Amino acid sequence: MRSITTLDIQYAHRFYGFQGEAQYLHGHTGTLTIEVEDTIEPGVNMVFPCNEINKIAWDVLKNFDHALILREDDPLLPAILEIYEKQGIKDGSPRNTMKGEAFKTSLATAYPECRLVVTKETMTTEGMIKIVHELLKDKLNIAKITFTSGVNAASAEFDAGKEKSRCPLCGVLLDENGVCPKCGYRKH
Numbered sequence: 001m002r003s004i005t006t007l008d009i010q011y012a013h014r015f016y017g018f019q020g021e022a023q024y025l026h027g028h029t030g031t032l033t034i035e036v037e038d039t040i041e042p043g044v045n046m047v048f049p050c051n052e053i054n055k056i057a058w059d060v061l062k063n064f065d066h067a068l069i070l071r072e073d074d075p076l077l078p079a080i081l082e083i084y085e086k087q088g089i090k091d092g093s094p095r096n097t098m099k100g101e102a103f104k105t106s107l108a109t110a111y112p113e114c115r116l117v118v119t120k121e122t123m124t125t126e127g128m129i130k131i132v133h134e135l136l137k138d139k140l141n142i143a144k145i146t147f148t149s150g151v152n153a154a155s156a157e158f159d160a161g162k163e164k165s166r167c168p169l170c171g172v173l174l175d176e177n178g179v180c181p182k183c184g185y186r187k188h
């Protein structure tokens with residue numbers, strides 16, 4: 001069975017080298033749907049609490065919200081960083097409070113201080129799915145991810161993997177010591 005949650009992300013990007021309208025810098029509201037698959041945890045009668053899926057995903061994905069997403073070879077990237085430097089916001093500002101943890105993967109690097117994500121590939125709906133899966137595959141048993149951005153959408157299914165130990169009281173993943181980080185339950 002699956003538990004499903006959605007997150008909305010506001011972002012700007014462009015398709016560098018593309019021969020259509022998307023070559024221009026533009027913004028979107030993207031909707032990300034994450035489906036987590038596992039057995040139903042009897043104590044809470046659910047696969048995984050959707051608010052916990054949302055929290056786990058948002059801890060990483062908030063780096064994409066109100067961010068500029070550019071491919072690493074885009075000539076706009078150095079110009080943007082130079083302007084941010086002149087503005088005094090490259091290393092953050094007091095009003096930039098919605099920062100996720102910085103990350104670097106084979107597909108993308110997040111610079112939360114300046115609301116920037118730099119990607120290896122053009123950030124299409126398909127590209128976003130690959131990045132999200134890479135960031136969350138070890139944290140959730142992801143069976144499917146769908147990303148809709150404007151009139152564009154893509155979806156991919158994944159092998160959800162093996163069952164993960166979850167708390168019988170609140171349904172969240174137990175840590176490596178068998179302790180629930182939410183309620184303190186200890187697996188015997």
